[in-house]
Amino acid sequence: MTDFAVRVQDLTVAYDAQPVLWDIDLEIPRSSLVAIVGPNGAGKSTLLKAMLGLLKPVTGGVTFPAGLSKHDIGYIPQSEHVDWDFPTTALDVVLMGRYGHLGLVRRPKKADRALALSCLEKVGMADYRSRQIAGLSGGQQQRVFLARALCQEANIYFMDEPFKGVDTVTEKAIVALLQELKAAGKTVIVVHHDLQTVPDYFDWVALINMQLVDAGPVSEVFHDKNLSRTYRGTMPPLKGAV
């Protein structure tokens, strides 16, 4: 049954002997906008990295549907780990998203460049295409990375807290993009920090606190009981939760 985008089975991840994720079983449906929520330190980013193959689990594993290749997966990380002083422009960064499609020695072609430019336009950053990335604001940098992921023309997108600390313009751009991606049949999996906006932006949610508390459509699963189980009573009452 290839209706899923990602399947996680028996996943346990630990740093040395300290468990971070415990026995996660999760099947994320295709063409959905998925939020992964949970308290800080609950293992949300770790789950993302495990799904991307950036970590080795103690037990269990992650499977994608057959036929999915590495450039079908797009990743927008929390932006700190990149070298901001690197001599590269916004357009150049977006163009790097095409490298997975090109072979080992090949160079990006005109079509690749055109696609990169159109992705920049989509996030509203076309005017900044020749700007060196250190000269961009935090929100603008985030949008450039968004454009890069789009440029990968992936089928599944992973985003790690894309809304954290961004300005309203960027936030609106990201939300519009999510809608577009969903309409195009893509799957987007987002580690999200703001519970208020989960029902507005997402249709599927996974609640994580080292273990999987619950997962499913937002309308079914995103309710007070689950939320208090996830946050163990550390959470103020929410408006708008079902």
Next chain:
Amino acid sequence: MDMAPSTEIQIIAVLIGAACALPGAFLVLRRMSMMSDAITHTILLGIVLAFFVTGDLSSPLLIAGAAVIGVLAVWLTELLRRSRLVAEDAAIGTVFPLLFSIAIILISRYAGSAHLDTDSVLLGELAFAPFHRLTIFGVDIGARGIYVGAALLLLNVVVIVLFFKELKVSTFDPVLAAILGISPTIVYYGLMTLVSVTAVGAFESVGSVLVVAFMIAPPASAYLLTDDLKKLFWISAGIGAATGLVGYQLASLWDVSIAGMMALVAGAVFLLAFAFAPRRGLISGSLMRRRRRRDFAAYTLILHLYTHGDGIFSGTELAQQLRWDLSLIDRVCRSLIKAESLTTLDGRYALTNAGILRCHELIETLFASPRHQPAAPTNSPSRG
């Protein structure tokens, strides 16, 4: 091929200068500049071990051995770093002195009789380069240094051009590289092998420490001069080549150490870039900052006029309100008058229409909301 020795030396210098700058650019970008120093010091161990194996000081195996030990040193450093017990720079500083010490001990104990000139390993001497000839089938086809230099340059150009995007993405964003299927580890060791081979080839001519100068100073200068990666490489290679040339000329003019002079030239170029680079240099940096302060003062002042009372104040009143020096007020107002944003009304300052428009522009840009405008002053006869 019958060239004057001085010509041969200069050709070698240009080739080595350009060849070293290329892998060096990646070291600078990856913040691993001192790896060049580490690798050049481990060369001694490689040579010693290869010498023990071959017993022959002029065997090409010596160069191979040196390059291999260079990569070994890198691998050991990586091991240490990956254990998370030692920071990256400390790892480098733990491994290479150890290997160097082993080399010296081996030399003292077992190779004391052979003429392994440790001084020349570290210092090199380009002046002697014309004396090492390359002969094929008994025919002298020129100084060996030229062919080594050319080979190094070719190797670096080919590798960097072929794998440009792999090198670029794994340097800039190793996580993305991993996701795209480009192994950052393979790229890393490939790059270090390139650095090692280049360092070994170059040290023969210029010595260990100056390989560092050639690998790091030209790219660091280029780093201050451009934001485009491709241009960075061209400029690095260009500076490297020019350094070799100019360095030799000055050295023969003043009759001093050739390699030392080249290092000084490399340093001088960097100093020039540091001070005068168009956007990132000291001078342009402070000029830019000064201009920005002036601009900021200017629009603080006109916005102040725009939002306070009827917008007509004397210089002294402004000085009081803004708590600036009167001289600063006068200076700023003078430039605003010249820009036609301000005018004088009975010895007091007031905004012109153009000035008011400028305020609108500023508000739009600064507060990013076209509809938000503070109430215009109640009494605004047309001015100017």
Next chain:
Amino acid sequence: MLRTLLTDYTFQTVSLGAALLGLVSGVLGSFAVLRRQSLLGDGVSHAALPGVVSAFLLTGSKNTEILLAGALATGLLGTLLITAITRRSRVKFDSALAIVMSVFFGGGLVLLTLSQRIPDANQAGLSRFIYGQASALLQRDVILMVICGALLLSVILLFWKEFKLLCFDPQYAAALGRSTGFWSLLLSFLTVLAIIIGLQTAGVVLMSAMLITPAVAARQWCTHLWSMVTLSAVFGAASGVIGTAASSLIPQLPTGPTIVICVSAIALVSLFIAPGRGILARALNRSRGRARLVMERRDGHGPFN
């Protein structure tokens, strides 16, 4: 045989000098390693060459104190330059270090060839500078080392709080109103002084090791700064003495490199056997921990039982 060694005057002098070297560089090196400036030792050592040669050219004397003063001057100048480059441009510390180090050294070579024209100049000094010649330590050299070493250590003790803050949280220090620039520079200067003192014993490359390796070793055992610094000093001093002894007992073993081998061995052992964070301890922990995790999961337990 050991007894004759221990009572031998030369051995006493050299090993004392080496022990002092190890002690002082162990202390200063701890700070350098913690501030991610480990290779400053290597850089400053190379930057000292033009100072040594200039001192000779200017004074005509090969008096140790004068040469060392010259070395100190260019060493400090180099450090200032590195700081300036790092603070005022986007060139990073490692690149600035490499540039200053190699360019200054090149300058030293140029000066050296200039000095060759002077009739009674002798280039044996260069070899000694690069490789060090511990065996040539004189009693007056050691006395100089004692004085400078005592000075350095007292400054460190005096400003312990400031240096500690600088290492761990420079931003916090700045917020507290302490001028991080000044303390940073002061610490760098002290490091330069320590390096110059040790240079004639251990030589350029080996001085780097003495600054870094004892600190790396000590780090594996200690969680407090003061204990790390002390242990680092102990490791450094011990390597100095053992290295000197070994090189005296075994023929054809130069002192400097032997000291480095000693301290590297100590570091290697520390990395492996240090309790809790050592490689052996971690491997044991991890395999035990993971086995336990797997078993618990299989038995249906939660993550904490």
